[in-house]
Amino acid sequence: MDQRFPAPEAQTLLDWYDRHARALPWRVPPEARQRGVVPDPYRVWLSEIMLQQTTVAAVKAYFEAFTQKWPDVNALAAADEADVMKAWAGLGYYSRARNLKACADTVARDHAGKFPDTEEGLVALPGIGPYTAAAIAAIAFDRPATVVDGNVERVISRIHALETPLPQAKPDIRALTAAITPETRPGDFAQAMMDLGATLCSPKRPACSLCPWQAPCRAQAAGTSETFPRKAPKAAKPTRRGMAFVAVRSDGAVLLRRRPPKGLLGGMSEPPTSTWAPDAAIDDTKEAPLDLDWKRCQTPVRHTFTHFHLEMTVWHAHAPSTMLAPEGHWWSPRHELGGEALPTVMKKAVAAGLGS
DNA sequence: TACGCGTGGCA
DNA sequence: TTGCCAAGCGT
Numbered sequence: 001m002d003q004r005f006p007a008p009e010a011q012t013l014l015d016w017y018d019r020h021a022r023a024l025p026w027r028v029p030p031e032a033r034q035r036g037v038v039p040d041p042y043r044v045w046l047s048e049i050m051l052q053q054t055t056v057a058a059v060k061a062y063f064e065a066f067t068q069k070w071p072d073v074n075a076l077a078a079a080d081e082a083d084v085m086k087a088w089a090g091l092g093y094y095s096r097a098r099n100l101k102a103c104a105d106t107v108a109r110d111h112a113g114k115f116p117d118t119e120e121g122l123v124a125l126p127g128i129g130p131y132t133a134a135a136i137a138a139i140a141f142d143r144p145a146t147v148v149d150g151n152v153e154r155v156i157s158r159i160h161a162l163e164t165p166l167p168q169a170k171p172d173i174r175a176l177t178a179a180i181t182p183e184t185r186p187g188d189f190a191q192a193m194m195d196l197g198a199t200l201c202s203p204k205r206p207a208c209s210l211c212p213w214q215a216p217c218r219a220q221a222a223g224t225s226e227t228f229p230r231k232a233p234k235a236a237k238p239t240r241r242g243m244a245f246v247a248v249r250s251d252g253a254v255l256l257r258r259r260p261p262k263g264l265l266g267g268m269s270e271p272p273t274s275t276w277a278p279d280a281a282i283d284d285t286k287e288a289p290l291d292l293d294w295k296r297c298q299t300p301v302r303h304t305f306t307h308f309h310l311e312m313t314v315w316h317a318h319a320p321s322t323m324l325a326p327e328g329h330w331w332s333p334r335h336e337l338g339g340e341a342l343p344t345v346m347k348k349a350v351a352a353g354l355g356s
Numbered sequence: 357t358a359c360g361c362g363t364g365g366c367a
Numbered sequence: 368t369t370g371c372c373a374a375g376c377g378t
Contacts, residue, residue, distance in 0.1 A: 047374085048374065049375095050374090051373080051374040051375095052373090052374065052375045052376075053361090053362085053363095053372095053373060053374080053375060053376095054362085054363080054373060054374080055363090055364075055365080055372090055373045055374095056373085056374085057364085057365085057373095058363070058364070058365095058373085059374090090362090090363075091362080091363075092361085092362030092363045092364090093361060093362055093363085093375085093376090094361085094362080095360095095361070095376075095377075096361095096375090096376080099376080099377090126376095126377095127375095127376070127377090128376085129375060129376045129377080130375085130376090131374075131375060131376085132374085132375075132376085135374070147374090149373095149374045149375080150372090150373070150374070150375085151373090151374065152374090167357095167358095190374095191374095194374055197374090198373085198374085203371085203372065203373090204366090204367080204371090204372090234370090234371085236370095237370095263360085263361085264360080264361070264362090265361090265362085266361090303362090303363090304362090304363085304369095304370095305360095305361075305362060305363090306360070306361050306362065306363095307359080307360065307361075343362075343363090344362075344363060344364090345362085345363095
């Protein structure tokens with residue numbers, strides 16, 4: 001052990017957390033936790049699912065809406081899946097919403113509405129992986145689980161100046177995190193690690209001068225904090241092209257359909273679309289669901305998904321009020337359009353079709 | 357093991 | 368404009 005770098009102490013981070021913890025809607029503040037206030041496992045679980053790969057700023061409004069609509073796991077289990085998808089629309093990664101509902105159903109039916117209080121029990125539930133199981137066990141049940149998320153990976157890789165790139169470094173990071181996870185206040189420790197990563201030990205321009213773990217941090221000493229964690233370069237995103245068909249009935253209703261339950265935007269709603277491919281035709285209205293006088297919108301809708309760019313040509317047409325929706329489709333009245341389970345890209349397409 | 361899976365904010 | 372990124376999971 002290099003004598004210049006003492007081991008990072010959990011207590012040092014907990015002292016910092018007691019002074020600087022972020023106030024979040026799903027969190028029991030450290031002073032209340034110390035007085036014996038315990039978190040609601042339902043709220044901890046819901047927040048953890050929403051926060052997967054998603055920013056706190058984006059989650060807040062959805063968390064408030066969900067807990068208003070469905071205050072506990074039994075209420076969510078009693079809900080229609082379609083309503084859950086509508087409430088999740090815009091948040092992204094829609095398999096999370098399907099798994100959220102499946103998990104609520106399982107907890108209500110098989111566990112009498114109580115979440116399991118161990119990592120093993122939690123990780124067996126839909127949508128709960130190793131990170132989320134550890135986080136719920138620690139935060140909701142104060143178990144000394146090793147909680148490793150993207151924040152922890154960044155903090156630990158900097159403290160130890162780990163040269164191994166992610167994801168190969170994950171086993172080392174897990175072991176190093178386990179070694180400093182305390183038996184007392186493990187839930188606050190996990191949340192403190194995330195707050196440190198989110199506020200001081202940030203990806204860009206970390207505020208090392210304010211960090212409670214400045215002394216043990218090798219990257220800080222070398223002035224290279226921002227270069228960790230090491231990562232393999234990412235592949236460039238290809239561009240796919242396609243079409244969307246926005247049919248508007250004379251009373252303003254718009255034709256929608258449901259996407260297949262799995263895969264991209266699985267289970268969400270959309271105006272009819274063509275298949276998307278790099279060389280797809282964007283002017284063949286024979287692919288449209290109805291035989292109408294289709295007109296092309298001038299500006300295509302651009303949208304970027306995780307692994308490709310989409311350039312979608314939007315076609316629009318007026319339909320007579322008597323026209324029936326094809327099998328599997330429905331006319332969504334204009335005043336209900338905002339409440340449909342439309343992902344953001346499809347909201348853009350509908351807006352383009354209505355605006356032209 | 358590696359890939360598929362959304363979105364919005366920011367430099 | 369473009370790339371990068373944010374509390375990962377399922378297959």
